């Protein structure tokens with residue numbers, strides 16, 4: 001599903017170079033649920049943003065679902081992103097003035113589905129996350145856990161092959177975090193590949209595979225022993 005080889009990412013600001021990723025190697029197979037851990041500043045978000053085609057990398061190779069993304073122009077990247085990827089963020093990123101239905105509709109409009117198709121996808125996605133009865137509600141009327149479920153529905157409605165989640169439980173209490181993790185596990189069991197950055201050791205250890213990043217590189221030592229990964 002995703003393969004990066006000898007990938008590097010260098011940020012250049014005010015004459016300072018920051019090497020966020022260096023010699024970065026990863027291979028994620030279709031259907032895997034991979035958690036990504038590592039100290040603050042180790043490169044987790046850079047990795048996820050590059051994987052999600054939100055940021056460019058400096059050197060190396062990145063193959064996404066068999067497609068070499070190196071040198072791709074912005075339009076081709078956006079198209080690939082819309083077709084294959086779904087995103088979940090720590091802050092939910094819902095639009096407060098839109099109902100849950102309309103929030104889930106936003107990315108579908110970009111995809112060019114007709115109204116009937118969109119309605120079916122939105123209703124299915126909200127049903128999957130247990131919020132079908134709240135379609136007309138607004139984000140502020142929901143708990144944090146429910147808002148994250150809407151964000152998951154929004155990501156799922158486009159039937160992505162790969163779901164990228166950056167600290168999706170970071171703003172939730174333990175109970176709600178477990179609920180969101182269970183939902184992600186169900187989604188994964190239905191075939192969606194998931195890459196999830198987390199600081200939560202409990203969530204990292206219960207995933208199929210944990211990748212630990214240190215100083216912009218995958219740490220081999222910890223990767224073989226997920227229980228040490230947090």
Ligand SMILES: Nc1ncnc2c1ncn2[C@@H]1O[C@H](COP(=O)(O)OP(=O)(O)OP(=O)(O)O)[C@@H](O)[C@H]1O
Pocket residue numbers: 011012013018019020038039040041042043044045046047
């Ligand atoms: N836009 C940017 N410009 C300059 N440097 C950046 C930028 N984004 C990230 N960095 C630097 O790249 C390195 C990796 O950052 P990144 O956000 O990927 O780490 P992280 O592991 O996600 O950290 P955290 O857990 O604190 O969110 C850090 O040294 C950071 O300061």
